[in-house]
Amino acid sequence: MAQAVDTSSYLIAPDPTAARLTRKVIGTDQTGAAVEATVVEERPLTIFLNGQEIVTAMTIGDYPEYLALGFLRNQGMLSTEEVIKGVDYDEELETVVVRTQSQTRYEEKLKKKTRTSGCAVGTVFGDMMEGLSDVRLPDTQIRTSDLYALAHQINRTPSLYLNAGAIHGTVLCQGDRPLVYMEDVGRHNAVDKIAGWMLSEGVSPDDKTLYTTGRLTSEMVIKTALMGIPTLASRSGFTAWGVEIANQVGLTLIGRLKGQRYVCLAGAERLIRDADLSTIPDEPRKAGRKAG
Amino acid sequence: MAQAVDTSSYLIAPDPTAARLTRKVIGTDQTGAAVEATVVEERPLTIFLNGQEIVTAMTIGDYPEYLALGFLRNQGMLSTEEVIKGVDYDEELETVVVRTQSQTRYEEKLKKKTRTSGCAVGTVFGDMMEGLSDVRLPDTQIRTSDLYALAHQINRTPSLYLNAGAIHGTVLCQGDRPLVYMEDVGRHNAVDKIAGWMLSEGVSPDDKTLYTTGRLTSEMVIKTALMGIPTLASRSGFTAWGVEIANQVGLTLIGRLKGQRYVCLAGAERLIRDADLSTIPDEPRKAGRKAG
Numbered sequence: 001m002a003q004a005v006d007t008s009s010y011l012i013a014p015d016p017t018a019a020r021l022t023r024k025v026i027g028t029d030q031t032g033a034a035v036e037a038t039v040v041e042e043r044p045l046t047i048f049l050n051g052q053e054i055v056t057a058m059t060i061g062d063y064p065e066y067l068a069l070g071f072l073r074n075q076g077m078l079s080t081e082e083v084i085k086g087v088d089y090d091e092e093l094e095t096v097v098v099r100t101q102s103q104t105r106y107e108e109k110l111k112k113k114t115r116t117s118g119c120a121v122g123t124v125f126g127d128m129m130e131g132l133s134d135v136r137l138p139d140t141q142i143r144t145s146d147l148y149a150l151a152h153q154i155n156r157t158p159s160l161y162l163n164a165g166a167i168h169g170t171v172l173c174q175g176d177r178p179l180v181y182m183e184d185v186g187r188h189n190a191v192d193k194i195a196g197w198m199l200s201e202g203v204s205p206d207d208k209t210l211y212t213t214g215r216l217t218s219e220m221v222i223k224t225a226l227m228g229i230p231t232l233a234s235r236s237g238f239t240a241w242g243v244e245i246a247n248q249v250g251l252t253l254i255g256r257l258k259g260q261r262y263v264c265l266a267g268a269e270r271l272i273r274d275a276d277l278s279t280i281p282d283e284p285r286k287a288g289r290k291a292g
Numbered sequence: 293m294a295q296a297v298d299t300s301s302y303l304i305a306p307d308p309t310a311a312r313l314t315r316k317v318i319g320t321d322q323t324g325a326a327v328e329a330t331v332v333e334e335r336p337l338t339i340f341l342n343g344q345e346i347v348t349a350m351t352i353g354d355y356p357e358y359l360a361l362g363f364l365r366n367q368g369m370l371s372t373e374e375v376i377k378g379v380d381y382d383e384e385l386e387t388v389v390v391r392t393q394s395q396t397r398y399e400e401k402l403k404k405k406t407r408t409s410g411c412a413v414g415t416v417f418g419d420m421m422e423g424l425s426d427v428r429l430p431d432t433q434i435r436t437s438d439l440y441a442l443a444h445q446i447n448r449t450p451s452l453y454l455n456a457g458a459i460h461g462t463v464l465c466q467g468d469r470p471l472v473y474m475e476d477v478g479r480h481n482a483v484d485k486i487a488g489w490m491l492s493e494g495v496s497p498d499d500k501t502l503y504t505t506g507r508l509t510s511e512m513v514i515k516t517a518l519m520g521i522p523t524l525a526s527r528s529g530f531t532a533w534g535v536e537i538a539n540q541v542g543l544t545l546i547g548r549l550k551g552q553r554y555v556c557l558a559g560a561e562r563l564i565r566d567a568d569l570s571t572i573p574d575e576p577r578k579a580g581r582k583a584g
Binding site: 020023025027028029030031032035037039040042043058108113127144147154164165166167185215216218219236237238239241242243256260261262263264266268273277 | 314315317319320321323324327329331332333334335350370372456457458472476507509510511528529530531532533534537548552553554555556557558560563565567570
């Protein structure tokens with residue numbers, strides 16, 4: 001494995017040794033020998049907004065308060081003007097209650113929902129698309145030297161992924177510095193935890209870049225845009241609708257970022273191509289199927 | 293790239309050349325040169341059960357009828373006794389309507405849902421867990437020689453993944469033969485399409501193996517168990533809850549299947565270790581981060 005980088009510059013870095021996030025399970029390998037495998041935890045967390053149960057998310061279980069806040073924010077159930085009175089996590093009950101000063105938009109949304117559909121499974125897409133028409137992202141430029149530096153650091157940061165696999169990571173970055181690195185079994189949870197942290201800390205999105213280990217689907221592009229972050233990068237690939245929405249809202253979208261290579265499918269005019277490619281180590285192109 | 297295998301033995305194989313499933317998008321690469329990237333489509337499909345709108349799924353758009361049937365079946369909204377009168381897909385409206393002879397369990401479920409929660413996002417977990425306590429999977433043995441043969445064939449089958457990336461695959465297999473290979477932007481859709489095909493064709497799950505490119509999360513294990521399939525295999529890793537549920541229902545769970553290597557974390561007593569490892573090519577262990 002490549003040498004791990006120094007993580008002292010992170011505000012929040014993964015904690016791959018946290019006892020509560022992984023479990024050791026005994027199994028057998030291809031020779032029939034007993035092996036101990038480290039696997040990530042996956043537990044329910046039920047999110048309440050004031051008195052109303054909203055959803056049960058499956059999560060590794062760290063930063064439940066950020067997950068709840070970010071989820072409600074990204075679903076449009078908490079507006080930016082809302083005054084948050086408290087966020088109470090109960091580890092035993094596996095619940096988080098977000099309390100606001102005034103009534104939220106939730107009641108209105110619930111009325112609409114029970115009229116138009118039963119209970120949605122998967123992304124509640126209408127809710128997320130709703131806020132999107134107002135979004136105009138700042139025209140922030142991004143240096144390709146920063147992109148390469150971020151990928152290099154993030155790939156070498158000790159993480160649950162490197163320790164146990166089967167987990168997604170999302171990293172909030174500024175310039176060439178990764179600031180907050182969240183992991184979760186669902187990539188939507190990892191990005192919601194970033195959103196919750198930004199909301200709690202009052203962090204401006206204008207000069208930030210979001211890096212995700214997952215694919216650049218419409219859901220990921222919409223969440224990034226709703227968070228006001230102008231640049232989204234990933235090692236993984238694209239969906240056509242993700243590219244369309246990125247163009248519509250003015251998001252710079254960079255995918256398939258591996259070694260020297262990347263493809264920019266939206267906002268390429270905002271790239272400052274200052275990297276000296278001869279100094280960037282390339283990754284060999286791999287044939288066939290990778291883990292998903 | 294490794295040489296593609298013959299796909300004539302599949303009942304349904306991916307169609308990587310289908311015009312409707314991918315799109316060519318112009319972007320720029322790391323040198324600033326214009327490049328044409330092939331990206332997968334992602335479109336909404338709204339599923340109705342009789343007169344009731346149930347959900348809008350994001351899908352690549354092939355086999356909408358199987359997706360609708362399999363989704364409703366895996367959510368417990370269609371019991372095995374239900375007589376299906378028709379499944380009508382409207383390409384323009386992006387809807388599928390599943391019609392049953394008698395009233396379905398949906399009304400009962402809806403009532404429960406609006407009482408206990410607003411509108412769920414992500415997996416409607418309660419619904420899926422509900423049917424699980426009755427599940428006892430058949431004590432089907434599996435030959436490791438078949439496992440290796442399946443992985444070899446599936447990894448070399450021409451697919452949207454190999455063509456465009458950013459997509460998951462799920463394959464229904466029997467012995468050493470892959471039968472039905474479905475792909476989709478969400479791995480839950482790919483497995484629901486398999487479930488819909490099985491329901492339509494009246495296929496027995498008892499002697500089948502399900503192969504997925506995705507992770508072995510609780511959702512994937514539960515779906516496989518509800519479909520009655522006794523073996524689930526993947527290149528990817530595990531979550532702790534996925535392992536727990538597999539042990540509970542008697543599912544054989546094999547992960548991290550790459551080259552010669554694999555780890556079996558549930559049901560190892562049902563493996564017949566007949567493969568000659570010296571004939572199985574190994575994959576080099578890779579350091580660092582892979583695409584997610």
